[in-house]
Amino acid sequence: MAHAATHDHDHHGAPKGFFQRWVMSTNHKDIGTLYLIFSLTMFFIGGAFAMVIRAELFKPGMQLVQPYFFNEMTTMHALVMIFGAIMPAFVGLANWMVPLMVGAPDMALPRMNNLSFWILPFAFFMLLSTLFMPGGGPAGGWTMYPPLSLQGESVAYVIFAIHLMGISSIMGAINIIATILNMRAPGMDLLKMPVFVWSWLITAFLLIAVMPVLAGAVTMLLTDKYFHTNFFNAAGGGDPVLFQHIFWFFGHPEVYIMILPAFGIISEIIPTFARKPIFGYRAMVFAIASIAFLSFIVWAHHMFAVGLPMGAEIFFMYATMLIAVPTGVKVFNWVSTMWGGSMTFETPMLFSIAFVILFTIGGFSGLMLALAPADFQYHDTYFVVAHFHYVLVTGAAFSIIAAAYYWIPKWSGHMYSETWGKIHFWSSVISVNVLFFPQHFLGLAGMPRRIPDYNVAFANFNMISSIGGFWFGASQLIFLGVIIHCVFFSKKKAADRSWEGAKGLEWTVPSPAPFHTFDVPPVIHDDELAHGNTDH
Amino acid sequence: MTSGGIGRSVSAWAAGAMALFGGEAWANPVPNQMNMTQGVSEWSPYAMHMVALWVCVVIGVIVFGAMFIAMFRFRKSRGAVAEKWAHSTKLEIVWTVVPVIILIFLANLATGGLTTFADTTGADMTIKITGYQWKWRYDYVDYRGKGVDKVGFVSKLEESSDRTRQLKSNLDPDKIQVDGYNTYLLDVDKPLVVPVGVKIRFIIVGGDVIHSWWVPALGWKMDAIPGIANAAWTKIKEPGVYRGQCAELCGQDHGFMPIVVKAVPKAEFEQWLATQEDEAKIQKAAQTAQNAPAPAPQG
Numbered sequence: 015m016a017h018a019a020t021h022d023h024d025h026h027g028a029p030k031g032f033f034q035r036w037v038m039s040t041n042h043k044d045i046g047t048l049y050l051i052f053s054l055t056m057f058f059i060g061g062a063f064a065m066v067i068r069a070e071l072f073k074p075g076m077q078l079v080q081p082y083f084f085n086e087m088t089t090m091h092a093l094v095m096i097f098g099a100i101m102p103a104f105v106g107l108a109n110w111m112v113p114l115m116v117g118a119p120d121m122a123l124p125r126m127n128n129l130s131f132w133i134l135p136f137a138f139f140m141l142l143s144t145l146f147m148p149g150g151g152p153a154g155g156w157t158m159y160p161p162l163s164l165q166g167e168s169v170a171y172v173i174f175a176i177h178l179m180g181i182s183s184i185m186g187a188i189n190i191i192a193t194i195l196n197m198r199a200p201g202m203d204l205l206k207m208p209v210f211v212w213s214w215l216i217t218a219f220l221l222i223a224v225m226p227v228l229a230g231a232v233t234m235l236l237t238d239k240y241f242h243t244n245f246f247n248a249a250g251g252g253d254p255v256l257f258q259h260i261f262w263f264f265g266h267p268e269v270y271i272m273i274l275p276a277f278g279i280i281s282e283i284i285p286t287f288a289r290k291p292i293f294g295y296r297a298m299v300f301a302i303a304s305i306a307f308l309s310f311i312v313w314a315h316h317m318f319a320v321g322l323p324m325g326a327e328i329f330f331m332y333a334t335m336l337i338a339v340p341t342g343v344k345v346f347n348w349v350s351t352m353w354g355g356s357m358t359f360e361t362p363m364l365f366s367i368a369f370v371i372l373f374t375i376g377g378f379s380g381l382m383l384a385l386a387p388a389d390f391q392y393h394d395t396y397f398v399v400a401h402f403h404y405v406l407v408t409g410a411a412f413s414i415i416a417a418a419y420y421w422i423p424k425w426s427g428h429m430y431s432e433t434w435g436k437i438h439f440w441s442s443v444i445s446v447n448v449l450f451f452p453q454h455f456l457g458l459a460g461m462p463r464r465i466p467d468y469n470v471a472f473a474n475f476n477m478i479s480s481i482g483g484f485w486f487g488a489s490q491l492i493f494l495g496v497i498i499h500c501v502f503f504s505k506k507k508a509a510d511r512s513w514e515g516a517k518g519l520e521w522t523v524p525s526p527a528p529f530h531t532f533d534v535p536p537v538i539h540d541d542e543l544a545h546g547n548t549d550h
Numbered sequence: 551m552t553s554g555g556i557g558r559s560v561s562a563w564a565a566g567a568m569a570l571f572g573g574e575a576w577a578n579p580v581p582n583q584m585n586m587t588q589g590v591s592e593w594s595p596y597a598m599h600m601v602a603l604w605v606c607v608v609i610g611v612i613v614f615g616a617m618f619i620a621m622f623r624f625r626k627s628r629g630a631v632a633e634k635w636a637h638s639t640k641l642e643i644v645w646t647v648v649p650v651i652i653l654i655f656l657a658n659l660a661t662g663g664l665t666t667f668a669d670t671t672g673a674d675m676t677i678k679i680t681g682y683q684w685k686w687r688y689d690y691v692d693y694r695g696k697g698v699d700k701v702g703f704v705s706k707l708e709e710s711s712d713r714t715r716q717l718k719s720n721l722d723p724d725k726i727q728v729d730g731y732n733t734y735l736l737d738v739d740k741p742l743v744v745p746v747g748v749k750i751r752f753i754i755v756g757g758d759v760i761h762s763w764w765v766p767a768l769g770w771k772m773d774a775i776p777g778i779a780n781a782a783w784t785k786i787k788e789p790g791v792y793r794g795q796c797a798e799l800c801g802q803d804h805g806f807m808p809i810v811v812k813a814v815p816k817a818e819f820e821q822w823l824a825t826q827e828d829e830a831k832i833q834k835a836a837q838t839a840q841n842a843p844a845p846a847p848q849g
Contacts, residue, residue: 074723082802248777291636321780354633378606387663390770459583465805471579
């Protein structure tokens with residue numbers, strides 16, 4: 015249906031010059047590609063930091079780095095992975111796929127799109143450069159709790175970098191909202207949109223709501239450090255816990271910013287390979303919206319051990335436990351989507367299934383952490399480290415990897431090597447559990463997080479975890495290989511509808527998607543949409 | 551493995567696996583420990599933890615079980631044909647309501663635990679804990695309704711661990727043992743001495759940055775924050791030595807500020823306290839004598 019509209023008749027194609035095409039780009043596909051390449055680069059840089067951490071923790075005793083440098087590594091690993099790898103990857107996917115999925119010719123604000131990407135390399139250059147400066151990079155943890163974070167020498171650089179990332183995220187979010195609300199093809203009603211588009215619409219609102227809060231929090235840090243204000247300085251009448259409240263008011267929605275688009279991706283992939291529409295489309299959308307709402311009223315569950323009044327502990331405990339309900343609905347609906355389907359297990363589906371199982375394990379430990387009395391033990395131990403790596407690595411990162419395998423035929427016009435994709439999957443899924451599962455035991459046995467050395471009692475599980483870590487890190491080189499092979503060397507042409515069960519507008523345009531698509535809005539036939547017929 | 555022979559590892563593993571089901575009151579971390587200690591205090595989150603764990607295990611078995619059945623039965627390679635349905639209000643109500651009921655049950659349990667934890671009244675003893683980069687200070691405030699006279703000291707990582715933990719020290723962490731138990735990074739020069747069977751209230755503050763005072767066997771941790779006085783309590787049931795660590799990132803030596811609580815019978819504690827008070831008096835007298843001839847400080 016849309017084919018006729020996508021021909022390049024008298025329209026110009028991609029600019030010829032490298033600088034013009036990539037640096038001056040206003041094309042959502044090219045900018046999406048830039049975002050994805052950037053995030054993959056950051057994934058490997060942040061991963062390298064993680065390798066340093068796991069190498070030092072390989073056995074008791076300090077073998078490789080000084081404790082201060084170790085703290086720089088844990089801090090930078092988190093900042094790079096969160097703001098450099100996971101978030102830009104989702105924005106990249108949104109750039110590529112949202113216009114294609116709603117039948118729009120491009121993003122609503124293409125020049126701002128260019129700006130919001132090109133801010134990022136500078137922000138990260140600034141952040142990473144602190145590692146090479148006298149005094150070193152930030153070492154107070156990615157949460158930047160004062161007074162500790164104010165002892166660092168790199169405060170100004172880090173905060174400026176965070177401001178830039180925030181500006182980039184807010185501009186990206188505005189763009190996505192404007193695109194989704196204004197640029198849908200006629201007939202693409204809100205409740206016919208793919209769940210991925212819905213998840214991004216809601217995520218974008220979260221971003222707009224909380225990035226300014228982060229900006230405010232870090233600005234107060236900045237003035238405390240350099241302009242003698244006392245927002246967080248107890249000696250001057252300030253309150254160090256105030257920072258934690260503000261930070262986590264940003265930080266908890268931020269956590270869902272990193273998982274809601276993942277829910278969207280999985281809700282696209284599972285129906286495709288189960289060849290059956292998503293179970294309970296409306297419930298899925300409503301669950302995402304409920305989780306987003308709840309994310310604003312649970313922040314102090316990160317602070318159960320700061321000595322909150324009992325009433326506050328009870329409120330935040332109950333509110334946090336409530337999140338299990340909509341999250342449970344999502345998991346049950348994914349399983350029901352598979353039930354009665356006709357399943358095949360290509361690489362995107364394998365990563366999606368692993369996502370559902372392992373994210374749910376992360377959810378279970380999340381439920382346990384929500385119970386305030388038990389959290390007095392779990393808090394700030396490796397149990398927490400295991401929890402958030404299950405939801406962020408086997409959750410967010412696995413969904414991004416699944417999305418890359420799922421849509422790369424559309425992006426590149428070629429099929430990736432299914433054999434190597436599966437090798438990548440099995441190697442990753444086994445090693446990631448060797449890496450993170452023993453960390454539950456370490457935390458329960460009493461190992462605090464963010465320590466560079468530990469008692470001999472923790473030796474065996476740390477060694478197992480480190481072996482898993484090196485193995486998982488090495489496995490991602492396979493991913494890089496598969497992508498490079500697919501884009502540049504694969505001989506296997508991808509069909510327009512690259513997967514047998516795939517539905518949705520993105521599969522109606524040629525593979526690779528031409529430089530301009532949907533110059534003329536497509537005519538929407540409900541049956542061709544992934545979730546077109548929602549009135550059963 | 552680092553810590554010894556394969557045989558030792560295997561038996562430790564078996565013990566660990568047993569522990570996952572049985573539960574034990576480890577005073578201190580043991581090799582290959584997989585579960586939380588039951589603790590030695592009257593208040594313990596252990597039961598709460600185990601209930602939550604088993605709830606999660608049961609739900610996990612059901613959900614993952616259904617998933618694996620689906621993956622086996624509904625494969626295209628086995629000739630499965632996709633069905634058309636994509637909705638069931640009845641089912642969706644069931645799996646909204648059932649989790650809510652389970653959550654109410656868990657919330658009820660947790661609220662009970664929280665209420666008893668928050669109640670620091672009726673304590674027979676008060677100790678003030680101050681966190682510094684990178685050591686702890688303990689001040690005995692009162693005992694059985696009577697003020698304690700100037701008993702307070704700093705407690706920090708003992709020297710052999712400190713030497714061993716230096717970068718490329720080439721010293722073996724395995725060698726640092728007390729009574730056959732490895733105390734690498736878990737031993738201090740001067741432990742906190744407390745009586746068993748007495749409800750002790752801790753007032754916890756931070757001297758410079760935020761720290762967190764955590765002894766797993768007591769069942770909780772509490773942040774030590776500059777400008778805020780936090781309170782928590784314990785009532786230790788068994789005499790013993792209980793080890794813990796700072797649990798809030800507090801700078802480069804965050805990993806090297808352990809906590810050791812030595813719980814002794816009441817009589818022994820009272821004797822210890824009396825000696826400390828005497829020593830404090832002698833010290834004070836000596837100081838006064840020393841200071842007396844010195845001229846008063848000029849503004």
